[in-house]
Amino acid sequence: MRGLLALAAVVLLAPLALANNYHYEIAILVGLNAIVCVGLNLLIGYAGQVSLGHAGFFGIGAYGSAILAARYGWPPLASLAAATAAAALLAWVVGRPILRLRGHYLAMATLGLGIIISIVITTEDRYTGGPDGMSVPPLALAGFALSGERAWYWLVGALLVATVWLSLNLIDSPVGRALRALHGSEVAAEVAGIDSARHKLLAFVLSAAIAGLAGALTAHYAGFITPGKATFLHSIELVVMVVFGGMASTFGAVVGAAVLTALPQLLTVFKEYEMVVFGGVMMLTMIFMPTGLVPTLAMLARRRR
């Protein structure tokens, strides 16, 4: 609970340090990535399953909402909900048979699924605008369009706090304990009477829905979307954020997303060495903090005491 309050305080106080719309933009992107990572962390950190296709769900949310709103004239809130539901439904349909298998089958299946979604988005240019992308109408409710970085900041900030709250509650619930038991030992968990497939499916569908929602929000916020956000590369970026921040740590996912979204912006001072410095920071963190940023720092703090 203390962590949640701290996060809420950070969201509330951050605007004091945000001098212009560009700063707000970075804060919003951090928030949107953090939302996806908190969801993905439920799957990777707690259910012990790796998804290499989360950008696909992000893409379904983004393009689903964009197409329904731009091409079929749906009100953006309805298209947002429909696109989120579509991402969840697809995860459920795909996850049901696959999650009965053991090992890394989910990783392989999501890898394939993500690539298929990315190819469909790139080739179906009548609907998606193809590789050059498409425009997306702004988010509006009863005639009032949500525009401006400040308004979006508060929306994304509130959603981030809500997602973290949801995640923390879930982890502390019987479902969360079952998930953690699964991560520890699937056999032992099943012996204890936990339906492993059902719980893994729940985590998978939930994380896909959250990715879809964040995707749809990103599309409406940016006003323009390209297939780049649905590619395999973006899937990897999301997994890296979770691992970097610390698996099985909700706040780790938030910190990972924040650092990896903001760092490239700070590193532009290195010009052509930007990528080298970025890679160096990643490697050093993984070598000296193998469990991720937040769990390592938490452990150090405990040891001090």
Place this chain on the structure above:
Amino acid sequence: MNLRTWFAAALLAATAAVQAQAPIRIGSFLSVTGPAAFLGDPEQKTLELYVERINAAGGVLGRKLELIAYDSGGDAEKARTFAKRLIEQDRVDVIVGGSTTGETMAVVPLVEAAGMPFISLAGAVVIVEPVKKWVFKTPHTDRMACDKIFVDMKARGFSKAALISGSGGFDKSMRAQCLGVAKNHGIAIDADETYGAGDTDMTAQLTKIRNAPGVQAVLNAGFGQGPAIVTKNYKQLGIAQPLYQSHGVASKQFIQLAGDAAEGVRLPAAALLVAETLPDSDPQKKVVVDYKRAYEARFKQDVSTFGGHAYDGLMLAVEAMKKAGSADKARVRDALEQIRGYMGTAGVVNMSAQDHMGLDLTAFRMLEVRKGDWALVQ
């Protein structure tokens, strides 16, 4: 007047003087790394080179130019974030950049809202059609390439053509444009084949085209490796009809990749490719030869049309500032719109309120590969 007011007045005068001397800030975001690096890399080099040269010659309106460039890696979202950074944080006076259509279109809503003159270096027609108040662009469009090719086909007495295209953004956009304008030129497209991005053999598609009755010429709308493979397969299958390529492969690399098979292939391209072989009477010769020599002397690599687009973008911005007599955004925008008869590497630019690109078909030259080099088709 006491000492304090004196001091304040002096300070005020000093700040005013500094303000007058403050550099004009040119913002840019380019795909210097990533899949579109072949666009962004020469563009960035060109901007750096010419900002340096302009400053060495005394700058613009007595002020130096300052280039602030970011690498978007071809990612539209990054491009948008950097554009926001240029507008909000760096407070640039004009933006010259956007290597790809996706990056450009992602930034359009921002510059329109901020009132920032923006000269894009990307190809597609959608950037300037419909006209957007603050958005201009320097490269030719794919529709112009289609027009140029169909005009040449018609001149050779062809009326039935086949189309083969890749699945990238450039390929798809050009295919759509060509299908759209073919009728205007009285050309019927009798076969329309596509290939995937990573395909290494296009014989199947070309065999279909060969078997289509009455096809007199074949047009390949493509980018990168694909067109070189198409050209090779075309020769292997012994297809006799003339083959046209697009401006997307207008670089020496294409001839190297396709080898002998490239002989006789025609394509529309900017004059830059044949800079030195242009007749001296050509009004564009001086511009393209100067740019080519400056670029090649500095970077020891072949000049490309993409770098030329950045040259045109920067020069148009400078020209507009000189015309406007200031770097004020609204006045620069108005001046940009009024530029007529400016000679760039892409051709003569005649901007207007209806046309924010300002190029016509004379900007393209029809080239043919002869003995492993480009030759002008008269």
